[in-house]
Amino acid sequence: MVTASRPLRADAARNRDKLLVAAAELFAERGLDVPLEHIARRAEVSIGTLYKHFPTRDDFVAQIFPQRLAALDVIGEKALAEPDPWRAFAGYLEDLYALQAEDRGLNDVLARDLPNAPEVVSACHRGAGHAGVLMDRALAAGVLRADYTIADLATLTRAMAQVIRDSPDEWRRFLSIYVEGLRT
Amino acid sequence: MVTASRPLRADAARNRDKLLVAAAELFAERGLDVPLEHIARRAEVSIGTLYKHFPTRDDFVAQIFPQRLAALDVIGEKALAEPDPWRAFAGYLEDLYALQAEDRGLNDVLARDLPNAPEVVSACHRGAGHAGVLMDRALAAGVLRADYTIADLATLTRAMAQVIRDSPDEWRRFLSIYVEGLRT
DNA sequence: ACAAAACATGAGGGCACCCTCGACTTAACC
DNA sequence: GGTTAAGTCGAGGGTGCCCTCATGTTTTGT
Numbered sequence: 001m002v003t004a005s006r007p008l009r010a011d012a013a014r015n016r017d018k019l020l021v022a023a024a025e026l027f028a029e030r031g032l033d034v035p036l037e038h039i040a041r042r043a044e045v046s047i048g049t050l051y052k053h054f055p056t057r058d059d060f061v062a063q064i065f066p067q068r069l070a071a072l073d074v075i076g077e078k079a080l081a082e083p084d085p086w087r088a089f090a091g092y093l094e095d096l097y098a099l100q101a102e103d104r105g106l107n108d109v110l111a112r113d114l115p116n117a118p119e120v121v122s123a124c125h126r127g128a129g130h131a132g133v134l135m136d137r138a139l140a141a142g143v144l145r146a147d148y149t150i151a152d153l154a155t156l157t158r159a160m161a162q163v164i165r166d167s168p169d170e171w172r173r174f175l176s177i178y179v180e181g182l183r184t
Numbered sequence: 185m186v187t188a189s190r191p192l193r194a195d196a197a198r199n200r201d202k203l204l205v206a207a208a209e210l211f212a213e214r215g216l217d218v219p220l221e222h223i224a225r226r227a228e229v230s231i232g233t234l235y236k237h238f239p240t241r242d243d244f245v246a247q248i249f250p251q252r253l254a255a256l257d258v259i260g261e262k263a264l265a266e267p268d269p270w271r272a273f274a275g276y277l278e279d280l281y282a283l284q285a286e287d288r289g290l291n292d293v294l295a296r297d298l299p300n301a302p303e304v305v306s307a308c309h310r311g312a313g314h315a316g317v318l319m320d321r322a323l324a325a326g327v328l329r330a331d332y333t334i335a336d337l338a339t340l341t342r343a344m345a346q347v348i349r350d351s352p353d354e355w356r357r358f359l360s361i362y363v364e365g366l367r368t
Numbered sequence: 369a370c371a372a373a374a375c376a377t378g379a380g381g382g383c384a385c386c387c388t389c390g391a392c393t394t395a396a397c398c
Numbered sequence: 399g400g401t402t403a404a405g406t407c408g409a410g411g412g413t414g415c416c417c418t419c420a421t422g423t424t425t426t427g428t
Contacts, residue, residue, distance in 0.1 A: 145361070152358070152361075156358070158346055158347070159346050159347050159358065163339060163343050166342055170336075170339055174340070174343065177362060177366060178362050179365065180366075181361040181362055181365030182365070
């Protein structure tokens with residue numbers, strides 16, 4: 001699907017990289033809403049050049065987050081390898097939110113309806129898939145509240161995004177209370 | 185403390201009232217961040233007049249929210265009248281968030297660090313006082329997780345503000361799960 | 369009815385962000 | 399090394415919000 005366009009000119013490739021690096025840093029530090037001008041400034045590139053390479057904020061998102069979201073698969077696999085269904089499920093949540101807590105941008109990405117980047121969307125779906133399996137296992141084992149659904153998990157994720165934003169050191173406590181309420 | 189200034193001129197009093205009504209409506213509908221220009225427009229008054237009466241957004245907040253926050257006292261008293269310590273505590277939370285769910289502005293007020301309005305701050309403190317008593321009772325009865333604190337409640341409140349914003353119909357479910365985790 | 373004081377008005381300046389486009393610069397290829 | 403397509407630059411136009419102030423209007427008290 002990658003339209004094999006002619007390779008970029010050397011300076012263009014360099015600028016593109018600098019932009020990606022700057023954007024990745026700023027998304028992680030300040031969240032998804034950093035002004036594009038700040039990204040250009042940190043990349044030491046003009047705003048016009050930024051728009052040439054990434055006409056849309058979502059173009060940045062599409063380039064940056066898929067690899068970060070790969071971590072989702074990693075923790076998913078890890079959880080699936082855990083034999084105890086409850087520990088698997090609860091551990092998954094803990095790992096997931098630890099990820100969010102480390103990266104303000106990722107926190108934003110997972111908390112919003114958004115983003116128009118298909119790659120990001122599909123990564124999220126894979127994540128939801130893992131979570132679904134873990135939930136089913138826990139349900140089958142009778143350790144998870146019987147009426148719990150994926151939609152509840154989405155709600156939790158947005159709530160956790162908020163908790164992480166305002167008390168980055170207390171989210172584990174909040175989560176553990178909620179998770180306790182989930183157990184049967 | 186009300187500096188008994190000369191009474192307002194008739195037209196001025198009328199405009200002030202229209203502004204308060206408009207602001208109250210818009211805060212409730214759209215949240216605390218509505219542009220002040222929108223308030224002026226709905227009040228059918230110029231932006232200059234708005235600034236004359238309420239130089240600051242917080243001046244609106246200070247006039248509007250104290251009476252709404254009175255509802256906090258009502259539900260506090262109601263909960264204190266409930267003999268069962270667990271039902272009192274859990275019922276208080278339910279009533280509190282029901283209040284937030286009905287009023288976007290109130291939701292914002294309770295969710296932020298903010299506001300520079302002393303009357304609002306003191307109403308919140310009274311609310312926290314009620315909550316504290318309810319928590320102590322529940323703790324004494326051994327029905328509430330022993331390490332629970334007021335700070336946790338503040339975190340919960342911000343999280344609930346978020347949940348209410350994105351799923352106004354699902355917040356009770358989320359709350360009930362969390363509250364379940366609180367019980368011993 | 370008049371003067372003075374109180375008030376209302378809205379154009380406009382400031383700011384932060386968005387995005388575009390024409391003039392310049394540079395890498396790439398012969 | 400000259401040509402040219404590709405790329406860079408940043409001033410500047412657009413938007414939405416904030417807030418102020420000179421000018422014009424209304425109320426009030428006499």
